[in-house]
Amino acid sequence: MLTFGLTQLPSINARPQLLRWIHLSGWGLALLQLLAFRVARLSLRGQWADALPFVAAWLAASIYFLLRRQLGWAGKLYFGGWFVYPAALAGAYLLDRVFFALVSVPVFALLAQPVEYSDARCAIRRSGGLLSAIQRELITPVGPLEQHQGYAPGVNQAYTRRAPAGH
Secondary structure (H helix, E strand, O other): OHHHHHHOOOOHHHHHHHHHHHHHHHHHHHHHHHHHHHOOOEEEEOOOOOOOHHHHHHHHHHHHHOOOOOOHHHHHHHHHHHHHHHHHHHHHHHHHHHHHHOHHHHHHHOOOEEEEEOOOOOOOEEEEEOOOEEEEEEEEEEEOOOEEEEEEEEOOHHHHOOOOOOO
16 A cells, blocks of 8 residues: 555656665764764764754665565665664564564664753753663754763763853
8 A cells, every 4th residue: 555655656656776875874974974873973963963864864774675676685685684673673572572672772872862951052961772871961052063071970860961050
């Protein structure tokens, strides 16, 4: 039913290889972001901008799998894996909670990280995962990018708020 609706779009149906290039470009941008973060602790400003290339790659691969009828076995495994990943998450949750935590790492990396303090010079963002403690991270803006200065794992939440005037 979903495939029928997607094949009705003339631009996607005429050029399904465009989806493949969108997928590969999304992966390339995600890898460049990872490299920039590992080398210089830089990321795009805003927490959702980092997720866009990965989400675009995920959607493009899923739609490409639905549109392409004649894929080789390697293509079916690769693009089919992107398509059935949400079902694998549901199955992992039903089987074992720890297995679900391991399988769902890419999804929970996309979750929002609340900003506890922000001004023109810096921001303090709370981050944590399924199996890790909550940590606070200091972030400073650098043009259209932001630099991650580091974590403070034992900081009390009271330290992230401004002190009242006169104290």
